Amino acid sequence: MATKRKTAYVCNECGADYTKWAGQCSACGTWNSLSEVRLGPEHRDSRAANFTDAQSGYAGTAVAGHGQVQKLSEIDLSELPRIPTNAGELDRVLGGGLVPGSVVLIGGHPGAGKSTILLQTLCHLSRTMPALYITGEESLQQVAMRARRLGLPADDLQMLSETDVERICQVAKEVKPRVVVVDSIQVMHMSDVQSAPGSVAQVRESAAYLTRFAKQTGTALILVGHVTKDGSLAGPKVLEHIIDCSILLEGTHDSRFRTLRAHKNRFGAVNELGVFAMTEQGLKEVSNPSAIFLQRAEEVAAGSVVTSVWEGTRPLLVELQALVDDSSLGNPRRVAVGLDHNRLNMLLAVLHRHGGVLVGDQDVFINVVGGVKVMETSADLTLLLAVVSSFRNRPLPRDLMVFGEVGLAGEIRPVPSGQERLREAAKHGFRKAIVPAANRLKNDIDGMEMRAVKTLAEALAAIDMS
Incomplete structure (x- = not known):
């Protein structure tokens, strides 16, 4: 006998869920924002993979699991290890570099340069550590053509064209990268979530699954997100609570300058600003932005x-x-x-x-x-x-x-x-x-x-x- 699937109603603005439809979300007060979502089998969470690998040591300091009670005075205050990105302005916005096990969400308008700056960063990082670039919107040939046009070192960067989140985590477990880029979270999907990619349920579940993978393996994860017409990140607001750092790459098509601003950062200053110039060789950092403006x-x-x-x-x-x-x-x-x-x-x-x-x-x-x-x-x-x-x-x-x-x-x-x-x-x-x-x-x-x-x-x- 087939199991009857349950449904829920999720707010597109804040991610709150309800058992019945209502005209107004009581959590954020938005009208006509609830959409129906079919829930997958109840055992899906129980079969979530355990990404830690004790034999290979593929687990970082940010492993999620059972913790022990500690006194506040006994907590280790040693500096969190950082992964320099080889871009001073990006490191400034991130608070000094990427933190192992952290999740960074970068957004921006189409053509702002999100894929360009991430491809540049991973090409340079792959020369000293394993790195994996997941592309779901472009083909591998398109990414390779961009890397060749920009003159990037492409010998060591590992690429994968995939939109299935569970398959991505399985490949990453085998490759064991220290940094992973997922471009973009809006096209990712999970097989047992009964809704289209880009919907509230798919974005939320995909981000939660990828975040759990990053925390349990100590992998630095960078997610690319789309923006709405008003310039804010698209998707449910609950996504902003899952991630550790949210940054926006801003800039108009008629300007060669791009600004990278942090709106949330658990490991650095908020509202930090980085300035880049779009050139034929990609995005170049501007170390003295006052002279430009x-x-x-x-x-x-x-x-x-x-x-x-x-x-x-x-x-x-x-x-x-x-x-x-x-x-x-x-x-x-x-x-x-x-x-x-x-x-x-x-x-x-x-x-x-x-x-x-x-x-x-x-x-x-x-x-x-x-x-x-x-x-x-x-x-x-x-x-x-x-x-x-x-x-x-x-x-x-x-x-x-x-x-x-x-x-x-x-x-x-x-x-x-x-x-x-x-x-x-x-x-x-x-x-x-x-x-x-x-x-x-x-x-x-x-x-x-x-x-x-x-x-x-x-x-x-x-x-x-x-």
């Missing part, structure tokens, strides 16, 4: 100001541009590229109330040059001074750098790591700076004139535009 015209136009943002563990100098123009519409436009749109509206209100500059009847356009996304509030003062510069049509000095958070009362609040930001600016030739009063250095930097301000009115007076 500061390629300005010889004569700086009105509305252009340089600020210093903190990305992970280092400062980054970027140019912020503002354009203020008469509006022909009843509702003037507010456009922010690389900045939060809601914060722009709030800062314009502060500029009117505490700075006496009214741009309510003007179109305001803000852009961060180079495609960088400013996630912190240190660019508040820079944004307002750029708006005033464009509104008055008066360029600011070319060697001026500005940073500071602006409060609703018009006060200028300090930002963290102010000393490092100023030293980075001085290294690139900036001789003037407008900073919060609390960020003023006790010992001035040679050749740099700093103006410490406490309010927005003082900042406007410092540029002689109040």
Whole structure:
């Protein structure tokens, strides 16, 4: 007698499951996000392979299994072993390299360079350790043609074209690689999950099976993931809890630069940024990104100001541009590229109330040059001074750098790591700076004139535009 298969309803947004269909997910509040999933045989988990191999020693320090109770003070605090990837910017984002037994998810838009950077990394790693590249979207010939075009060392890298997760783990157990790349998780499938590849159930079960393999064998696993229209990683949110590190490779087709940003990292800093340049030989790391983003015209136009943002563990100098123009519409436009749109509206209100500059009847356009996304509030003062510069049509000095958070009362609040930001600016030739009063250095930097301000009115007076 055939066993009746059970069904469940899984939320496409957060991965929560229910026994009955509902219009709204009670876990994340999303409407019409539940989809029916047929469950496989109940004994599937019990026949999951034990990937450890005691005779060959193919098991790392991250073996999953039965643990023993330990006191917090007795836990070994020795540094986790790292596998350098031969790319300084990638190692920076990962926190120093790949950790054995860790699972890294890298996402990005089609054409961003995900497969390119991973192929480069594994070709170099395969010269010193066994590495396995799993391709599910491309044929082996396509990958080989890319490696030849980029001039990569392809003698030692082991390749496999497969989409069955259980078969992949079986091959990996025989090959015993230290690093495995799966491109991509959306095309992987398990035979006893009754849904199409890319569905919530397939992505979740495939990722869980691969993660269990990585933990039990101490293999560094890198998964490639697709992104949605809004730029977030596709698939259930539960995937973000399974993995150890989530990074996004961002960049537009009309720009040769790519930014690699960590959104979650259990072994390093979050929001760390790495910069790469797309060339004919693949992705090349940019060791000094500030110099790239500061390629300005010889004569700086009105509305252009340089600020210093903190990305992970280092400062980054970027140019912020503002354009203020008469509006022909009843509702003037507010456009922010690389900045939060809601914060722009709030800062314009502060500029009117505490700075006496009214741009309510003007179109305001803000852009961060180079495609960088400013996630912190240190660019508040820079944004307002750029708006005033464009509104008055008066360029600011070319060697001026500005940073500071602006409060609703018009006060200028300090930002963290102010000393490092100023030293980075001085290294690139900036001789003037407008900073919060609390960020003023006790010992001035040679050749740099700093103006410490406490309010927005003082900042406007410092540029002689109040």
